[in-house]
Amino acid sequence: MRFFPYILKQTGRNLRKTWGTQVMTLLTVSLSVLIFSFFFLIHTNILKAGARLGDELRLIVYLDDEVVPAMQEQLKKRITDFNEVENIVFVSRQEAFARLANNLDQDRDVLQDMSPTFLPPSIEIFPKKNLKTLTTIKRFSDYLITLPGAQKVQYGQEWVERFGYFNSLLRIVVLLSAGLLVISTVFMVSYTIRLTLFTRHEELELLRLLGATNTYIQGPLLLEGLLQGLMGASLGLLSLFLLFSWIKLRFSGPGFLNLFDFSFFPPATTCTILMTGIILCSLGSLISIRKFLRV
Amino acid sequence: MVELVKVSKVYPPDIMALQDISLSVKRGEMIFLTGMSGAGKTTLLKLICSLETSDKGLVEVAGHDLNRIKPVVLQRLRQKIGVAYQDFRLLPLQSVYQNIAMAMEVSYLPPATIRKRVESLLEQLGIADKRDKLAGKISRGEQQRVAIARAAANAPTLLLADEPTGNLDATITKLVVGLLESLNQAGTTMIIATHDQSIYRQTNHRVINLEHGRFTEPPMEP
Structure with a gap:
């Protein structure tokens, strides 16, 4: 050529x-x-x-009362209807107390006079780990607060926004x-x-x-x-x-x-x-x- | 090789360069177009090499109607038509060698073939020592020879030369005519526009005279 x-x-x-x-x-x-x-x-x-950072991200929905298993299924369905999630964990008052005690480790004495049911039950939601989750998390949180019995939703609002x-x-x-x-x-x-x-x-x-x-x-x-x-x-x-x-x-x-x-x-x-x-x-x-x- | 049938060309506003001329040039033939300045010789050559288009009539080269030819076919045809323009059309900032070589480069010939051919042409025309000089830095007579060498370089089947000896003395004219004759003998069809009688007086080739865009007598078949 x-x-x-x-x-x-x-x-x-x-x-x-x-x-x-x-x-x-x-x-x-x-x-x-x-x-x-x-x-x-x-x-x-x-x-x-x-x-x-999304790996460590979870939304915690604090509830008024414990959720019975039938209700848990309904809540799970409502949550997944709105957004795809990795995992949903229901935490009872006792479990929350046990976790706190565990976290306090040697200082767990401070809990001695406390009732093991003083902490509210909660739902821990682990969203899918992607950026879309981070950008839509505010809307997700606004939705979660409308769930029956939800008292408060907590996540790292400030840094996520x-x-x-x-x-x-x-x-x-x-x-x-x-x-x-x-x-x-x-x-x-x-x-x-x-x-x-x-x-x-x-x-x-x-x-x-x-x-x-x-x-x-x-x-x-x-x-x-x-x-x-x-x-x-x-x-x-x-x-x-x-x-x-x-x-x-x-x-x-x-x-x-x-x-x-x-x-x-x-x-x-x-x-x-x-x-x-x-x-x-x-x-x-x-x-x-x-x-x-x-x- | 070249057929012109009732060809007319008018330049604006109303300068009649050619009027109803017909001409047939056979393959391998050599003809001389003569006539005063402004007779229409250059226009006729420009129509044959498709630098201009006719307003009326048919211009056919190697079987192609130049008014209807496709661009791709025209490109290929032009590679086989060598033209020595009256104004030379050299590139002043390129060397003599490059000016001649470009005619062959467009046909993608091997560099060795190009080098051999260019050097041979430079030798034949007596300008071998100007090989690497810029075309703009040599004399008019030398530029004219470079233009002729470029026209002859790509072994054309048709060569058009417009006043090829206009700036040359008798000795150099002989060299140029010798080159043109040898190309013709090798089969190249030639149309030479000139008013230098010395180059056609002694030949047996057809001489056609143009006057005010018309042939003074009908061009005879050879």
Whole structure:
């Protein structure tokens, strides 16, 4: 196949002729990928942290009275009708007392004068461990309080709500940076290819007269966009990895980062970001070819 | 090889470049188009290489009606038509070698074949020493030879030359005519527009004179 060496040769010539703009485009693409992947990395880590924190999440519904087994089944059905849960545990007054005593361990003497039925019975609900649970837990809690005999519902309201708000905010930032990535890459690459077309206008016109095929003329321009995407996205991801490694090294030890296991993208996600960069840049290239190249 | 039937071409607003001309050029034939400046020679060549389209009549090259030809077929056809333009159409910032080689590169010929062919053409036309010079930095006469070399490079089946000796002295003209003759003998059909009598006076090839967009006498079959 003698086709590829010619396409590569033409592409190399294009890159050399407009190298200044090419470097600017490469930096813009890299920066866009870096910004997007930075926020996306934080978002994915927050999701993971949310899932982990969700492991310890449970809702406790304090009841007025003990629940008889028949009633337990009814309550279970009403709870699972609203939301999927991992487990539902009914805790009687005595069980609650025994747990407390157990928790107090050596200080259990303080319970000596207390009646073993002074604690209210309760239902412990362990929701499914996913982020959806965290974001819908308030509604779930509002529902649980309407159950017959429910007195109070308790869970880590404050942190769950804060976590939910933070996550929503982060999701918006990720979407905005994704928009920035799409616009900047497509626009910049399209602009660069347009510049190449103007720089090589005379040559392309001559090639047309010499019988150059569309592939011969368009191939190098498409390849130019593709290379911009590949190199720009690689550079952006590499920068992010270096930044990530530096942060991990700098803030290792006891601290806020140890709250969750801060990790880099898995290979599949890295490849997806890389492919997205390539596709977007090729698209930018294609737009200019379609718009400005007459073949 | 080339058929023109009642072809007319008008440039805006109302300049009649060609009027109802008919011409048949057989495969392997060499013809000379003569006439004063503005007679329509260049327009005729432009119609044959599909740089312009006719307003009336039929222009057929190698069996293809150029007014209806598909872009893909036209691309392939153009690879087999060598054109030496009057204004040369060279790329001034590329070397002489690159200017000639590009005619073959569009056909994806092997680099070794291209190198051999370009060097042979440069030798035949006496500009071997200009191989790596920028096309914009050589003389008009040398540029003209580069344009002819590019037209001849891809072993064309049809070669159109517009005033190929316009800027050349007698010695170099001989070299160019020699190259064109040898290509013709190898089977290339030639249409040469010129008003340099020295290159067609001694030949047996057809000479067709154009005046105000018409042939002064009907072109005879060879």
